[in-house]
Amino acid sequence: MENELKLKKLFAEAFGVDESIIVDELTYKSIEQWDSLAHMILITLIEEAFNIMIETEDVIDMSSFLKAKEILKKYKVEF
């Protein structure tokens, strides 16, 4: 739960939106703030916060908040 909140804050910071908007169903480009540039910022924030390096394939696959959690589990981030 702690990591979920941490991830939610990172999403909110990357997109410049309120945390309340960050839900599992939030998908890439479903809001105007989650564009390709914000996605790049999001990746760098996640890598920094969890001290991991995300594979290119996973950068592309990270298409929703739910998917982000699934992907991060691969990097030993527990939710």
Add this chain to the structure above:
Amino acid sequence: MLHDKYAIITGCAQGIGKSILDIFAKNGATIFANDIVHGSLDEYSCLLEQKYGTKVYPMYFDVSKKDEVREAFINIFSISKQIDILVNNAGISIDSLLPFVTQDMFNKVFETNVFGVINMMQYASKAMIKNKYGSIINISSIIGIHGNYGQLVYSSSKAAVIGLTKSTAKELSNFNIRVNAIAPGFIDTPMTQKLSSSIKENYLKNIKMHRFGDTEEVAKCALFLASNLSSYVSGSVLGVDGCMSI
């Protein structure tokens, strides 16, 4: 000019890469110096450190191998999360006339000259995006602009470098990251020294400055693009060719 800057340079063991390594060290950068040949930079790195009082980390990996690039960046980021400059210099050439060109030739050359550049940019740009600062310099070639007899494969790869430079410059400008290419003409390097004197004579006829370029002359342009002297230059292709026509 590059004090407090962290730079990655690929293909540093000889030629243009070695001169860029030298001039960056001279200007105070901390450098992650790459080459594919293990041990090829050990001695020279120590020499530069003693000469200029900066830090040079030799790093041996193949830029075309994604796993090796990833491993290298894990090592780089463990030393510094700040990457200010990336010079993609590593490159290969396979020359052949159209009827004899094979898919395999294209694969080999593009793996290093194009995908290698993309691999490096993908990882380095992450640090640059975070810091909202960076300069990426891709070494293309005059051959990538004008083409050359027998160099269909090489020229295609270097033309691709120009295309990807211009596209990434547009994508990364939002993060204060500049991306430029250098297109050297005929530069006196170990690669060109192997050419016969008749071929060299022919090239010389097409160079208005009547001489071949020196690797240091390319390195000076790389220094310009790496430094804040070029703070408003992005998406450009800088020819360093003594007014050469092909």
